[in-house]
Amino acid sequence: MKKLTHVDESGHARMVDVGSKPDTHRVAVACGKVCMKPETLALIRQNALAKGDALGTARIAGILAAKRTAELIPLCHPLALTHIAVDFEWVEGEATADNACVKIITTVETMGKTGVEMEALTATCVAALTIYDMGKAVDRGMSITDIRLLEKRGGKSGEWKAES
Amino acid sequence: MKKLTHVDESGHARMVDVGSKPDTHRVAVACGKVCMKPETLALIRQNALAKGDALGTARIAGILAAKRTAELIPLCHPLALTHIAVDFEWVEGEATADNACVKIITTVETMGKTGVEMEALTATCVAALTIYDMGKAVDRGMSITDIRLLEKRGGKSGEWKAES
Amino acid sequence: MKKLTHVDESGHARMVDVGSKPDTHRVAVACGKVCMKPETLALIRQNALAKGDALGTARIAGILAAKRTAELIPLCHPLALTHIAVDFEWVEGEATADNACVKIITTVETMGKTGVEMEALTATCVAALTIYDMGKAVDRGMSITDIRLLEKRGGKSGEWKAES
Amino acid sequence: MKKLTHVDESGHARMVDVGSKPDTHRVAVACGKVCMKPETLALIRQNALAKGDALGTARIAGILAAKRTAELIPLCHPLALTHIAVDFEWVEGEATADNACVKIITTVETMGKTGVEMEALTATCVAALTIYDMGKAVDRGMSITDIRLLEKRGGKSGEWKAES
Amino acid sequence: MKKLTHVDESGHARMVDVGSKPDTHRVAVACGKVCMKPETLALIRQNALAKGDALGTARIAGILAAKRTAELIPLCHPLALTHIAVDFEWVEGEATADNACVKIITTVETMGKTGVEMEALTATCVAALTIYDMGKAVDRGMSITDIRLLEKRGGKSGEWKAES
Amino acid sequence: MKKLTHVDESGHARMVDVGSKPDTHRVAVACGKVCMKPETLALIRQNALAKGDALGTARIAGILAAKRTAELIPLCHPLALTHIAVDFEWVEGEATADNACVKIITTVETMGKTGVEMEALTATCVAALTIYDMGKAVDRGMSITDIRLLEKRGGKSGEWKAES
Numbered sequence: 001m002k003k004l005t006h007v008d009e010s011g012h013a014r015m016v017d018v019g020s021k022p023d024t025h026r027v028a029v030a031c032g033k034v035c036m037k038p039e040t041l042a043l044i045r046q047n048a049l050a051k052g053d054a055l056g057t058a059r060i061a062g063i064l065a066a067k068r069t070a071e072l073i074p075l076c077h078p079l080a081l082t083h084i085a086v087d088f089e090w091v092e093g094e095a096t097a098d099n100a101c102v103k104i105i106t107t108v109e110t111m112g113k114t115g116v117e118m119e120a121l122t123a124t125c126v127a128a129l130t131i132y133d134m135g136k137a138v139d140r141g142m143s144i145t146d147i148r149l150l151e152k153r154g155g156k157s158g159e160w161k162a163e164s
Numbered sequence: 165m166k167k168l169t170h171v172d173e174s175g176h177a178r179m180v181d182v183g184s185k186p187d188t189h190r191v192a193v194a195c196g197k198v199c200m201k202p203e204t205l206a207l208i209r210q211n212a213l214a215k216g217d218a219l220g221t222a223r224i225a226g227i228l229a230a231k232r233t234a235e236l237i238p239l240c241h242p243l244a245l246t247h248i249a250v251d252f253e254w255v256e257g258e259a260t261a262d263n264a265c266v267k268i269i270t271t272v273e274t275m276g277k278t279g280v281e282m283e284a285l286t287a288t289c290v291a292a293l294t295i296y297d298m299g300k301a302v303d304r305g306m307s308i309t310d311i312r313l314l315e316k317r318g319g320k321s322g323e324w325k326a327e328s
Numbered sequence: 329m330k331k332l333t334h335v336d337e338s339g340h341a342r343m344v345d346v347g348s349k350p351d352t353h354r355v356a357v358a359c360g361k362v363c364m365k366p367e368t369l370a371l372i373r374q375n376a377l378a379k380g381d382a383l384g385t386a387r388i389a390g391i392l393a394a395k396r397t398a399e400l401i402p403l404c405h406p407l408a409l410t411h412i413a414v415d416f417e418w419v420e421g422e423a424t425a426d427n428a429c430v431k432i433i434t435t436v437e438t439m440g441k442t443g444v445e446m447e448a449l450t451a452t453c454v455a456a457l458t459i460y461d462m463g464k465a466v467d468r469g470m471s472i473t474d475i476r477l478l479e480k481r482g483g484k485s486g487e488w489k490a491e492s
Numbered sequence: 493m494k495k496l497t498h499v500d501e502s503g504h505a506r507m508v509d510v511g512s513k514p515d516t517h518r519v520a521v522a523c524g525k526v527c528m529k530p531e532t533l534a535l536i537r538q539n540a541l542a543k544g545d546a547l548g549t550a551r552i553a554g555i556l557a558a559k560r561t562a563e564l565i566p567l568c569h570p571l572a573l574t575h576i577a578v579d580f581e582w583v584e585g586e587a588t589a590d591n592a593c594v595k596i597i598t599t600v601e602t603m604g605k606t607g608v609e610m611e612a613l614t615a616t617c618v619a620a621l622t623i624y625d626m627g628k629a630v631d632r633g634m635s636i637t638d639i640r641l642l643e644k645r646g647g648k649s650g651e652w653k654a655e656s
Numbered sequence: 657m658k659k660l661t662h663v664d665e666s667g668h669a670r671m672v673d674v675g676s677k678p679d680t681h682r683v684a685v686a687c688g689k690v691c692m693k694p695e696t697l698a699l700i701r702q703n704a705l706a707k708g709d710a711l712g713t714a715r716i717a718g719i720l721a722a723k724r725t726a727e728l729i730p731l732c733h734p735l736a737l738t739h740i741a742v743d744f745e746w747v748e749g750e751a752t753a754d755n756a757c758v759k760i761i762t763t764v765e766t767m768g769k770t771g772v773e774m775e776a777l778t779a780t781c782v783a784a785l786t787i788y789d790m791g792k793a794v795d796r797g798m799s800i801t802d803i804r805l806l807e808k809r810g811g812k813s814g815e816w817k818a819e820s
Numbered sequence: 821m822k823k824l825t826h827v828d829e830s831g832h833a834r835m836v837d838v839g840s841k842p843d844t845h846r847v848a849v850a851c852g853k854v855c856m857k858p859e860t861l862a863l864i865r866q867n868a869l870a871k872g873d874a875l876g877t878a879r880i881a882g883i884l885a886a887k888r889t890a891e892l893i894p895l896c897h898p899l900a901l902t903h904i905a906v907d908f909e910w911v912e913g914e915a916t917a918d919n920a921c922v923k924i925i926t927t928v929e930t931m932g933k934t935g936v937e938m939e940a941l942t943a944t945c946v947a948a949l950t951i952y953d954m955g956k957a958v959d960r961g962m963s964i965t966d967i968r969l970l971e972k973r974g975g976k977s978g979e980w981k982a983e984s
Binding site: 339340341342344360375376378379380381384385388389392393396400401402403404445446449450453454456457458460461462464468469470471472473474475476477480488490491 | 503504505506508524539540542543544545548549552553556557560564565566567568609610613614617618620621622624625626628632633634635636637638639640641644652654655
Binding site for chain 5: 831832833834836852867868870871872873876877880881884885888892893894895896937938941942945946948949950952953954956960961962963964965966967968969972980982983
């Protein structure tokens with residue numbers, strides 16, 4: 001097989017070489033929201049959805065998804081995560097059309113050669129999808145929104161915080 | 165083991181019994197957006213990101229994720245999907261701070277006993293996460309937003325369309 | 329490549345051909361127990377373990393595992409499960425050395441060509457393992473015991489019930 | 493989104509932070525039994541089951557399952573296992589109703605921040621489930637029993653051995 | 657978001673819509689070879705490799721891989737396989753440099769809307785990779801070769817046989 | 821359970837203990853070919869296959885498969901890969917019956933206790949299978965051939981290169 005030509009490589013996906021980076025402590029915090037009807041949020045807060053405990057199920061789904069990030073996101077490096085937390089917040093008091101959201105906040109940590117932003121964002125998305133799934137029988141119009149990185153620490157690029 | 169008590173079941177997660185439902189043709193269409201800096205969108209449109217082809221990689225990631233929805237979302241039923249398409253749109257002309265988004269539109273179909281909303285939403289989220297991953301070296305502040313169901317057809321509840 | 333000899337096939341693993349069997353409604357019920365110290369059971373009943381909600385987590389883990397049975401058990405056929413329920417029981421009143429067990433009862437159903445015994449047993453085992461994991465910091469001596477099929481219905485072999 | 497309230501966290505599942513623990517050599521040994529009719533055990537010992545080699549298949553299934561523990565058990569940390577062995581024992585001589593069991597003994601090792609008890613127990617359970625699957629056509633009443641940790645070494649809590 | 661432009665679709669990956677195809681009985685047979693030193697083949701035939709039973713392990717790996725084809729090959733449809741067999745052949749008599757190969761023959765069947773060629777080819781490749789893994793300590797120069805479809809039956813395109 | 825006999829262990833699969841090996845930089849390069857009709861290669865080179873971009877899809881599939889090697893190959897150790905590249909070559913000029921092949925070259929790296937040969941070979945096979953899948957509608961007779969290790973570096977056995 002003589003005279004082989006490398007297929008033109010511009011634009012080709014590649015998994016970046018991180019082999020020469022040191023193992024350092026990495027943290028990423030991501031957040032997102034699931035917006036819904038006030039009645040749906042009320043059912044979630046009372047744990048009264050027919051499919052069961054929305055937030056407990058979403059928390060487990062998010063934690064499991066963080067661990068499978070490298071299977072889902074093609075160019076992510078596999079990392080041995082050391083900590084995953086998925087938490088939920090809402091506005092106190094009665095839900096109204098303007099504040100009927102569950103906010104999701106996810107923290108992921110590792111000792112590794114590359115950051116865990118994708119793990120935190122993936123956990124947040126899958127937790128949000130699970131909340132949708134638990135409530136969709138009563139509210140198909142829910143939306144998942146504002147999924148973004150809040151903060152990262154560790155590695156060569158150091159600390160990064162989202163502008164508020 | 166006498167006098168067993170069922171643990172109180174209120175609020176417990178359960179995978180709904182769909183065994184008595186007929187197999188019908190089901191379609192779901194979902195959409196979402198990844199918002200970014202205009203410069204980042206320009207790089208994606210020119211296929212000039214260092215990590216490679218963002219949309220091609222996101223499309224494959226979304227298609228693969230649709231097929232793994234029942235592994236990710238705890239109470240989803242496994243379904244033999246017959247069609248998955250992940251498409252992208254953007255506003256024509258130059259990207260500005262107000263329109264620097266990639267829109268993702270996902271269609272999933274099956275012949276089955278339950279709908280494919282979660283499959284369409286999951287593919288959309290994972291495609292969005294992949295776009296974030298491809299571009300995060302130049303734009304950590306990107307956000308994934310407005311992930312929602314546009315339309316579903318098939319099954320007892322029939323057709324549903326999102327209000328525009 | 330002449331004179332090929334089939335490698336001797338006695339004892340070789342094979343996935344049985346079920347292609348000519350009709351799709352029928354299949355049900356399997358399995359059960360098992362996790363035995364522990366009375367103090368550990370008390371912590372589970374009060375949802376006071378440091379790692380969090382043992383039974384809620386075990387229920388989700390069991391449901392997810394049922395869907396992945398064909399990936400774990402080499403010769404199991406993949407099946408589109410239509411119903412999965414994982415429930416827990418314990419003896420009423422104070423836990424003592426003789427009755428400090430959580431009993432797990434799992435029901436799985438499908439419309440398919442082969443039974444769902446393995447799915448019900450796998451969900452039971454993984455729910456039991458999860459309870460162990462949640463409580464192991466306080467009780468490494470817990471044991472998982474009496475995992476067995478209680479009942480199956482559907483298919484050519486019809487109904488089967490365990491002797492009590 | 494002002495005045496956000498953290499959802500009450502008592503009882504919530506969390507993946508413990510092990511980031512500050514050193515990597516040390518960890519070993520766990522677990523065991524379990526599959527009890528069956530004497531005739532079934534005779535078929536396994538002669539490698540004469542219709543589905544094929546029960547123990548060879550169970551060994552592979554157990555080894556593969558150990559590597560997937562963190563996908564199955566929600567709060568387990570992913571670990572790079574360095575050694576997995578799944579072995580089988582039975583009572584010498586003719587099988588009788590009292591001794592018709594296959595005993596499974598699994599050893600798992602890693603260099604890591606947390607122990608491998610769950611990996612050893614998971615491999616044992618999946619090997620046991622596979623033996624059930626291979627033999628269920630002739631013996632649906634088999635039971636999986638006495639799955640427990642025998643021994644662990646390494647880490648801050650040091651050595652632990654089951655009471656005999 | 658007005659004036660959206662569909663990203664140009666030429667060359668974009670898509671999972672073909674098979675929803676309107678009937679479920680029919682599908683069969684695919686694939687084959688392949690692992691070529692090695694005569695001494696390596698002798699060790700395999702005597703089951704004397706240090707890592708253990710090469711063919712038994714390869715058979716299980718191939719069967720499991722067939723069931724995961726849709727996870728590995730991006731545009732494959734998920735299918736409920738009804739039969740998987742992985743068999744091995746070699747030339748009778750002493751192995752020489754010219755005939756030191758293990759031949760793998762894989763048969764996969766389903767009742768479904770699309771063929772199972774990819775499942776048969778994937779099982780063959782993973783069985784071949786497993787044989788390589790079992791023997792690589794003694795023979796790193798082994799090659800996997802002539803992986804191809806031998807025959808397919810069922811579906812609109814009907815029967816196809818490889819030219820010999 | 822007295823007088824237990826270890827099942828005879830000759831020929832039993834075992835995952836080799838690598839716990840005492842140091843973490844070193846490991847590289848493996850593997851290659852393989854997909855041979856096809858000249859017309860099929862022409863369609864791939866023009867990115868004109870109906871299913872879409874064959875090489876872009878195969879590259880992603882190969883990268884993802886490298887990360888899942890330990891799930892597919894039973895006795896492989898899980899490794900945190902630090903670099904994966906999948907590249908393609910073909911003979912310049914017009915394709916003829918003699919040179920109508922896509923050559924795949926895969927490089928995998930890690931810092932770990934054991935080599936990454938299987939990861940490089942697995943990525944190569946899955947990329948090849950994906951090319952087959954993309955083109956099979958026009959060319960069922962394609963074959964996957966000459967999958968082999970080209971080079972490995974790192975670890976106790978040091979450097980190895982295939983004879984040309």
